[in-house]
Amino acid sequence: MSVKTAITIKGTKEGLVFLLDDRCEFGALLDELQEKLDKHEQQLTGPIVHVFVKLGSRRIGEEDKERLRAAIRRQGNFLVQAIESDPTPEELEAQRNVMRTMTGIVRSGQTVRHEGHLLLLGDVNPGGSVLCTGDIYIMGALRGTAHAGCEGNANAIIAASLMTPTQLRIAEVISRPPEEWASAEPTMEYAYLRDGVMELDKLTHLHHHRKEAMFFKGV
Amino acid sequence: MGEAIVVTSGKGGVGKTTTSANLGTALALLGRKVCMVDTDIGLRNLDVVMGLENRIIYDLIDVAEGRCRLNQALVKDKRFDELYMLPAAQTKDKHDITPEQVRKIVEDLKPDYDYVIIDCPAGIEQGFDNAVAGADQAIVVTTPENAAVRDADRVIGILEQRGFKSPKLIINRIRPNMLKSGDMLEIDDICQVLAIDLIGIVPDDEIVIKSANLGEPTVMNPSSRAAIAYRNVARRILGETVPLMQLEEKSGMFGRVKKFLGMG
Numbered sequence: 001m002s003v004k005t006a007i008t009i010k011g012t013k014e015g016l017v018f019l020l021d022d023r024c025e026f027g028a029l030l031d032e033l034q035e036k037l038d039k040h041e042q043q044l045t046g047p048i049v050h051v052f053v054k055l056g057s058r059r060i061g062e063e064d065k066e067r068l069r070a071a072i073r074r075q076g077n078f079l080v081q082a083i084e085s086d087p088t089p090e091e092l093e094a095q096r097n098v099m100r101t102m103t104g105i106v107r108s109g110q111t112v113r114h115e116g117h118l119l120l121l122g123d124v125n126p127g128g129s130v131l132c133t134g135d136i137y138i139m140g141a142l143r144g145t146a147h148a149g150c151e152g153n154a155n156a157i158i159a160a161s162l163m164t165p166t167q168l169r170i171a172e173v174i175s176r177p178p179e180e181w182a183s184a185e186p187t188m189e190y191a192y193l194r195d196g197v198m199e200l201d202k203l204t205h206l207h208h209h210r211k212e213a214m215f216f217k218g219v
Numbered sequence: 220m221g222e223a224i225v226v227t228s229g230k231g232g233v234g235k236t237t238t239s240a241n242l243g244t245a246l247a248l249l250g251r252k253v254c255m256v257d258t259d260i261g262l263r264n265l266d267v268v269m270g271l272e273n274r275i276i277y278d279l280i281d282v283a284e285g286r287c288r289l290n291q292a293l294v295k296d297k298r299f300d301e302l303y304m305l306p307a308a309q310t311k312d313k314h315d316i317t318p319e320q321v322r323k324i325v326e327d328l329k330p331d332y333d334y335v336i337i338d339c340p341a342g343i344e345q346g347f348d349n350a351v352a353g354a355d356q357a358i359v360v361t362t363p364e365n366a367a368v369r370d371a372d373r374v375i376g377i378l379e380q381r382g383f384k385s386p387k388l389i390i391n392r393i394r395p396n397m398l399k400s401g402d403m404l405e406i407d408d409i410c411q412v413l414a415i416d417l418i419g420i421v422p423d424d425e426i427v428i429k430s431a432n433l434g435e436p437t438v439m440n441p442s443s444r445a446a447i448a449y450r451n452v453a454r455r456i457l458g459e460t461v462p463l464m465q466l467e468e469k470s471g472m473f474g475r476v477k478k479f480l481g482m483g
Binding site: 105107108109110123125126127128141143 | 411
């Protein structure tokens with residue numbers, strides 16, 4: 001028996017998950033897979049078992065994927081559902097920047113959590129809260145609590161059509177109106193951090209704060 | 220097949236039992252066959268408000284545990300032949316009955332009645348679960364206070380999660396003079412936050428307290444504005460279009476009524 005196995009097999013509700021070590025050589029991995037499957041041959045009969053293969057951070061081509069599939073398929077009742085690698089930091093970042101749109105009222109006692117930016121079409125009532133790793137845009141009244149950049153992104157903003165929150169949080173900064181800033185603006189506003197202090201401004205001024213490329217058409 | 224309506228609020232003391240008793244009676248007054256179910260186990264009040272306390276023989280828990288038949292536990296109202304009440308137990312607590320048992324009882328009542336009005340206890344724990352289990356529709360009662368509106372919002376959220384399509388709102392105990400002076404939450408503001416259909420506004424009226432003490436539902440007294448408000452709600456439940464009550468003082472009959480009530 002080897003000291004450290006490169007393959008871990010876990011049973012889940014959906015089927016079996018094969019966790020393949022991402023540091024050893026691919027050939028060794030295939031050999032061990034073969035060995036493991038041969039050893040348990042007698043148990044591997046019966047109804048179809050779905051198999052999910054997780055490669056860790058290893059990236060492999062279609063050819064190698066096919067070799068994995070072939071090795072597993074040799075056990076008659078195994079059906080490979082997916083062969084996946086962990087997303088790279090760049091892919092994770094891309095996922096985070098996806099804007100998600102939600103419709104509905106976040107009522108007292110309800111919490112919405114989201115990885116990335118969130119566009120909420122509806123109100124957040126007092127006692128309700130919205131947490132996002134990115135920006136929060138609310139087309140409606142923000143009367144509850146909103147926490148943008150909740151994993152530490154101090155560049156995140158909170159925008160709302162009607163800004164009357166119970167509490168606003170951006171990254172680690174917590175602000176409590178109206179003691180810290182009173183707002184009676186009838187226009188859309190957004191909250192952001194300037195030198196670690198929460199500020200509120202008209203949404204039309206957002207482009208001063210965020211210099212992003214704009215593409216104008218026409219003259 | 221009748222409709223089961225739960226009257227709930229989250230916060231205590233906003234008038235769930237009063238609303239249940241008055242809606243039940245108003246629907247009976249309009250010729251419907253109604254059964255009111257008190258699910259506030261251990262703190263039953265509906266029987267007191269209805270003045271039926273001394274007629275109780277069996278209760279909800281007795282039915283749930285099979286000590287009596289459903290019909291034996293129903294208390295017939297002294298004013299209407301088609302109005303019944305299923306009292307809660309006073310000696311047990313909310314954990315002595317399950318939502319499944321309440322659902323079964325409500326299902327058994329529905330074929331025989333036009334409306335089953337379920338009076339829900341305060342809170343959002345087991346007692347609430349029991350009360351909403353068998354209901355098809357929900358009425359949320361709130362008062363023009365921040366705390367009550369907050370709790371109503373929480374309850375609406377829970378009701379929506381339980382699959383209630385569109386709970387209805389009653390704003391109770393409104394004081395027109397405080398509204399006018401701006402010391403009370405505006406009806407529009409409450410509706411904007413809660414964002415559900417308003418089915419009635421009920422002005423605060425001393426007669427409600429008096430009649431509750433006498434065991435006589437307020438709706439029986441047509442000179443009370445609260446009574447008219449509750450009757451209006453009942454008519455809206457039946458599908459009629461009834462305009463919202465004007466709370467501002469107006470000349471004519473209305474002013475006279477207010478003057479008569481000492482509110483002018």
